[in-house]
Amino acid sequence: MILLAPNLYRLSPGLQPLWFLEDGKLAEMGAGNAVHDASLGKEIVRRINELGAISEDPEKLTRIYLSKELRTAAELILGWMREAGMSAHLDAVGNVCGRYEGERPGAACLMLGSHYDTVRDAGKWDGPLGVITAISCVADLNRRGKRLPFAVEVIGFADEEGVRFASTLLGSRAVAGTFDESVLNTRDRDGVSMRDALVTFGLDPDHIGAAARARRELLAYLELHIEQGPVLEAASLPVGVVTAIAGATRLAARLTGMAGHAGTVPMALRRDALTGAAECIGAIEQFCRTDESGLVGTVGYIQARPGATNVIPGEVSFTIDMRAPTDMHRKRAVADIVRQIEAIAKRRQLSLQLDVTHENRTAPCAPWLKEQIAQAIAAEGFAAFELPSGAGHDGMAMIDIADVGMIFVRCRGGISHHPDEHVELADADAGARVLLRVVENFRPREDR
Numbered sequence: 201m202i203l204l205a206p207n208l209y210r211l212s213p214g215l216q217p218l219w220f221l222e223d224g225k226l227a228e229m230g231a232g233n234a235v236h237d238a239s240l241g242k243e244i245v246r247r248i249n250e251l252g253a254i255s256e257d258p259e260k261l262t263r264i265y266l267s268k269e270l271r272t273a274a275e276l277i278l279g280w281m282r283e284a285g286m287s288a289h290l291d292a293v294g295n296v297c298g299r300y301e302g303e304r305p306g307a308a309c310l311m312l313g314s315h316y317d318t319v320r321d322a323g324k325w326d327g328p329l330g331v332i333t334a335i336s337c338v339a340d341l342n343r344r345g346k347r348l349p350f351a352v353e354v355i356g357f358a359d360e361e362g363v364r365f366a367s368t369l370l371g372s373r374a375v376a377g378t379f380d381e382s383v384l385n386t387r388d389r390d391g392v393s394m395r396d397a398l399v400t401f402g403l404d405p406d407h408i409g410a411a412a413r414a415r416r417e418l419l420a421y422l423e424l425h426i427e428q429g430p431v432l433e434a435a436s437l438p439v440g441v442v443t444a445i446a447g448a449t450r451l452a453a454r455l456t457g458m459a460g461h462a463g464t465v466p467m468a469l470r471r472d473a474l475t476g477a478a479e480c481i482g483a484i485e486q487f488c489r490t491d492e493s494g495l496v497g498t499v500g501y502i503q504a505r506p507g508a509t510n511v512i513p514g515e516v517s518f519t520i521d522m523r524a525p526t527d528m529h530r531k532r533a534v535a536d537i538v539r540q541i542e543a544i545a546k547r548r549q550l551s552l553q554l555d556v557t558h559e560n561r562t563a564p565c566a567p568w569l570k571e572q573i574a575q576a577i578a579a580e581g582f583a584a585f586e587l588p589s590g591a592g593h594d595g596m597a598m599i600d601i602a603d604v605g606m607i608f609v610r611c612r613g614g615i616s617h618h619p620d621e622h623v624e625l626a627d628a629d630a631g632a633r634v635l636l637r638v639v640e641n642f643r644p645r646e647d648r
């Protein structure tokens with residue numbers, strides 16, 4: 201074999217593909233003009249499929265918090281962690297935790313993670329991709345006998361989706377020390393309390409506090425996750441730098457007019473709550489469409505009463521979900537929309553009840569971590585493209601004890617929470633190479 205210098209070579213002008221030498225091997229350059237044999241990607245896809253087969257329903261993937269299947273999945277992941285050279289254990293809330301020591305034992309860690317629970321009838325990638333990719337990166341360090349000046353920990357959160365107890369981020373909240381103990385008394389749809397479910401899983405509900413970590417133990421929290429949206433696909437990029445996990449405000453609206461006979465009440469004398477709601481919904485869409493800050497608004501639920509073909513709707517309930525990359529944008533938008541809805545109700549002589557049912561603050565990704573992620577992406581030969589996360593992630597809880605960074609990986613059609621959720625092997629591999637580069641070149645914040 202002809203030995204090439206460790207820099208870029210074009211075999212001859214205009215001839216593709218490009219090649220160059222890395223670790224003494226001639227390697228083909230991929231779409232991102234970087235060397236790889238996709239070995240990380242292959243291992244990740246194999247494990248995604250293996251983990252994705254662990255489901256309470258043989259027909260579709262469902263793996264909810266504290267289920268028998270979650271336990272089976274935990275054992276599989278703990279095994280992969282140990283194989284990758286980590287010490288591994290299940291923590292007090294059911295999170296899987298692995299630790300790869302640094303040059304000095306007991307050093308603070310760079311924590312990598314995501315979640316390993318799923319929604320009902322889920323895809324295989326949402327959550328597990330981040331956990332499995334992190335393990336593959338550590339395994340790669342371990343194979344090369346490489347230790348870093350800090351420890352690397354991998355965590356798989358046991359509950360992010362909140363399917364079973366209708367409360368999200370239970371795993372990461374326990375780690376961040378913000379777990380709300382009142383959730384222990386909530387019951388699932390079969391009447392089983394979280395307290396009892398923990399006992400059945402083999403955990404002690406009175407010791408959840410033991411899962412909490414201190415800020416000084418963590419240098420940063422980094423999560424790789426599928427985008428769950430179509431933006432990277434539209435930009436033809438396999439990975440992106442997340443700028444912030446958008447906060448959300450949810451409202452419940454109720455408009456009350458007057459029910460009446462669909463044949464006898466003239467149009468001018470009606471107080472139709474449903475046409476009023478329709479105007480509100482149109483106004484919300486119009487408002488969000490004309491905003492350029494990344495604001496999104498959704499009315500996902502509506503009910504009209506009495507709900508009959510020949511009756512003018514007298515009362516309508518609907519929900520509003522508003523998200524934006526900054527709290528300021530979102531709050532301003534919610535205030536504007538509330539004003540518009542109030543005006544519509546007044547003009548139509550409808551009474552309005554509007555309640556905020558949920559408020560989640562935005563979790564901005566730390567600029568110093570965004571920069572290190574962008575450098576790694578550029579080093580892999582891709583444009584470092586920034587985008588916000590419209591969906592919630594564990595970083596929203598982890599931000600209470602660590603600076604947070606996130607890498608998004610392109611998923612087909614932006615589809616998630618659905619069996620059609622899919623990531624190409626090349627993209628899984630690109631994500632892993634970016635994460636590995638971030639880990640190997642990681643520089644803690646200067647004031648640490």
Ligand SMILES: [Zn+2]
Nearest residue numbers: 315326327360
């Ligand atoms: Zn997720």
